[in-house]
Amino acid sequence: MNLSIETPALLFSATSLILLAYTNRFLTIAQIVRSLKKNYDQDHNKSILIEIKNLNKRITLIRYMQLFGVLCLFLSVFAMFLLFLNYETIGIYVFGVSLLSLLISLGISFWEVSISVNALRVHLKDLMEEN
Template sequence: MELQLSTPALLFSAITLLMLAFTNRFLAIATLIRGLHKNYLKDPDQEIIVEQIHNLRRRLTLIKNMQLFGVFSFLLCVICMYLLFQGYTSAANWVFVISMLSLLISLGISLVEIQISTKALNLELSDMEDIFEKRKSSLDLFFKKDDK
């Protein structure tokens, strides 16, 4: 199969949308970090805040790497198109393969970041679940139906 000039161009919209999603995740984490920082200054002994800060630091690093590999993939697509335009099809094929691998790495890192994000949400829910379970048990006694 011969690589056409339009093939790497098809990735432009996909990579651009991914970069937009990665940037939105970055901005959301930046907002969370600022909020946690304020909470940490108020009460630095809260263990959950410290855990969330460590979690957000890892996620921030992952998002930076996701963006790095996404931009690298985009750059390689442009180089691939230039090589195809110049008639260097063999080199263009290799550059396109590397571009696809870079995009695959970016998506893989995204999956890891999603897993860590889920763990962070579970940390938040664990606090609320403890409070809910205490309330639930006391409310269950009050609203308990008689099985007669």
Template sequence: MNIDVTTPALLFPAISLLLLAYTNRFLTIATLIRSLHKNYKESPDTTLLGQIENLRKRVYLIKHMQGVGVASLFFCVLCMFLLFAGQIEIGKYVFGLSILLLMLSLILSLKEIAISVDALELHLSDIESGK
């Protein structure tokens, strides 16, 4: 396989957009947690506790999604440096590691989305139980 400095550069836009999306998720969930915390303090409810626990899991996953995504970007940059320095073989392995980390970040993202769906189910079950 032939690889030059432009090959890992192709991942930059994808990784950057993923990190932006992860940050937006984090900020939205943080706002939601603050709101639910305030609501729970005013009127304790077990449904709110379930939602807060669900959001806690999601924040934890997003932290790891971001960490692995940043590591992917770091190894992508390291790969470019190694290729620039003429270390083609090492650069190939580092690029492979970068891709694996990106895949791990995407897997964590899928898990976070599944937990998000569970949260919506919990929220809707409250309405449906009132019928």
């Protein structure tokens, strides 16, 4: 099996964009948590506390998404380095692990999005019951 040095490089742009999207999600959720924490300090509303716990779980998932995304990028660069040094077999395996890291990151991303969708459905359910 042949693997050219350009193949791992194909992941650079995709992985970089994914990491940027993950970072934006993290920053948005962090801002919401800060706002909810301020509201909770004033009201001590239990529903706010539940929402903060949900968001905290999502932040943890995003951290793992970022971890596996960065690992994917790191392993892609390392695979390119191994291919540059003509260690083709090891480079192929390292690139395979890089792809696995990307799959794990995307899987965790799907999990995090599904938690977000479920939370939004709870909010919409409350709105529908009011009407």
